[in-house]
Amino acid sequence: MPRRPAALLCMFGIRSVSSDVVSFHSILLNHPCDAVLDNHRAYCARHGYAHTVHAIGSPGNSDLIRLVYKYSVARKMVMKAPAGTLLIFGDESAVIYEQLAADRVIGDALYWITQCAAHGHPDGCFFMLRAGPAALKWLDRILDVLRGHGADHGVSRWSHFELEGIPATPYNQSLDGALWCSLLFTPFGLHLPEHSAFVLSLNPTAHTNAHDNRVTSRFVDYLNSVQARAGRLYDDIDVPPISEPSFEVVNPGRPIALITSYTANIAMYAAISQRNVTSYCRRHDYTHYVYRDTPARLDRKVTGNWNKAALLLRHFDAHQQLGWIDADVLIHAPQLSLKEITCQQQFTLVRDVSNHRLNSGFMVFQATPECRSFLEQVQAMIDVVPDKRGVYTSGGDQNAFISVWEASGGDATIPLSDCVSSNSHPALYDADSFMIHYMGYPDRFRAVVMRADALDIECRSMALEKSIHSI
Numbered sequence: 001m002p003r004r005p006a007a008l009l010c011m012f013g014i015r016s017v018s019s020d021v022v023s024f025h026s027i028l029l030n031h032p033c034d035a036v037l038d039n040h041r042a043y044c045a046r047h048g049y050a051h052t053v054h055a056i057g058s059p060g061n062s063d064l065i066r067l068v069y070k071y072s073v074a075r076k077m078v079m080k081a082p083a084g085t086l087l088i089f090g091d092e093s094a095v096i097y098e099q100l101a102a103d104r105v106i107g108d109a110l111y112w113i114t115q116c117a118a119h120g121h122p123d124g125c126f127f128m129l130r131a132g133p134a135a136l137k138w139l140d141r142i143l144d145v146l147r148g149h150g151a152d153h154g155v156s157r158w159s160h161f162e163l164e165g166i167p168a169t170p171y172n173q174s175l176d177g178a179l180w181c182s183l184l185f186t187p188f189g190l191h192l193p194e195h196s197a198f199v200l201s202l203n204p205t206a207h208t209n210a211h212d213n214r215v216t217s218r219f220v221d222y223l224n225s226v227q228a229r230a231g232r233l234y235d236d237i238d239v240p241p242i243s244e245p246s247f248e249v250v251n252p253g254r255p256i257a258l259i260t261s262y263t264a265n266i267a268m269y270a271a272i273s274q275r276n277v278t279s280y281c282r283r284h285d286y287t288h289y290v291y292r293d294t295p296a297r298l299d300r301k302v303t304g305n306w307n308k309a310a311l312l313l314r315h316f317d318a319h320q321q322l323g324w325i326d327a328d329v330l331i332h333a334p335q336l337s338l339k340e341i342t343c344q345q346q347f348t349l350v351r352d353v354s355n356h357r358l359n360s361g362f363m364v365f366q367a368t369p370e371c372r373s374f375l376e377q378v379q380a381m382i383d384v385v386p387d388k389r390g391v392y393t394s395g396g397d398q399n400a401f402i403s404v405w406e407a408s409g410g411d412a413t414i415p416l417s418d419c420v421s422s423n424s425h426p427a428l429y430d431a432d433s434f435m436i437h438y439m440g441y442p443d444r445f446r447a448v449v450m451r452a453d454a455l456d457i458e459c460r461s462m463a464l465e466k467s468i469h470s471i
């Protein structure tokens with residue numbers, strides 16, 4: 001195939017002879033990132049590139065200092081490299097998706113960098129330079145901007161202000177072998193693999209509430225495994241669900257029960273949650289109601305979240321305590337009982353991590369007249385909502401639960417639990433987390449992360465059981 005022409009001319013108007021010598025430099029500015037490093041190493045191994053890791057000794061330093069470190073390391077490497085050497089620089093927020101050869105991407109240009117879709121500036125997470133005077137001038141310009149910025153206050157490395165004015169390849173320009181040059185993973189990752197990109201940018205500020213380094217590392221680990229077996233992203237996720245009964249009662253007739261409900265379109269991750277919760281219920285001798293389709297007596301044109309109150313009321317009188325658990329939830333500490341989590345309160349409702357007053361993904365109710373009345377009021381509100389065809393349509397079911405909670409006196413009458421005791425967002429995960437709610441993620445991405453976490457939960461549980469029996 002002929003060489004692709006340069007994506008853009010060097011801003012200094014100079015060209016260099018191409019070189020077969022390529023070196024990749026991973027520059028770590030923040031947190032440990034084994035998955036990203038593995039990604040960089042695999043890319044280099046595929047093409048025979050040299051790979052070097054540089055890590056700032058104090059990742060807690062200011063963004064300004066970290067930027068000075070990154071571009072100073074790049075300048076140092078350019079100075080050391082023979083003229084014409086192609087140097088690739090990627091920090092811990094850059095992941096190679098399509099493993100395209102670097103020389104075919106840069107063509108005959110002296111540098112290559114793409115725009116960031118979020119703000120239009122060049123995205124400094126990944127760039128390529130050909131060693132020589134032009135590359136040094138390019139980097140000196142950036143370092144001068146950083147030096148002239150003065151105080152650290154207000155500097156954000158994610159705005160890429162230091163690169164303003166430098167011509168960059170449009171992020172959505174196609175390449176041979178990739179639809180886009182660069183893709184912001186958090187807002188646009190749902191387009192994979194139908195769309196493709198050379199580089200994925202893990203810039204966390206594009207959607208702060210949904211970004212979490214641990215969860216993102218799960219995805220990068222998965223991407224690395226797919227690349228290692230020459231597969232296609234999600235090829236082991238996009239499979240037909242196993243045929244199972246549309247309704248199942250596990251361990252019937254127990255004093256405490258949980259309800260899980262989902263439909264086939266989300267089975268890729270919901271089945272993972274259901275197995276996790278079923279295992280938990282068996283462990284603690286709870287009943288588990290499993291709805292794998294909308295019950296016939298309910299409106300099948302309505303998305304399943306709108307049926308929470310109806311299903312809770314259906315089974316309310318059969319138990320002393322009854323809970324709802326969304327199908328994108330995993331119990332991470334199955335050794336803890338619901339009694340320990342709810343502290344035997346009448347209502348267990350949990351604060352939402354975002355701007356909603358509470359999150360209806362996990363709720364537990366005692367079999368009291370007050371709880372029944374609460375659920376009946378929620379259902380009455382839901383009944384008059386005209387459009388319930390989407391999870392978030394008309395404010396979602398959560399809006400009804402919040403309205404009734406507020407009308408009942410709010411915190412003064414029904415205190416909300418905190419965001420870490422149960423129903424925690426992945427960003428709030430720690431070693432003591434009871435339950436993680438994988439809210440707001442694209443379905444296939446959610447399935448990848450939940451599958452990996454569920455496997456870890458099973459391994460920890462087995463190790464704990466083994467240690468108990470060995471005493």
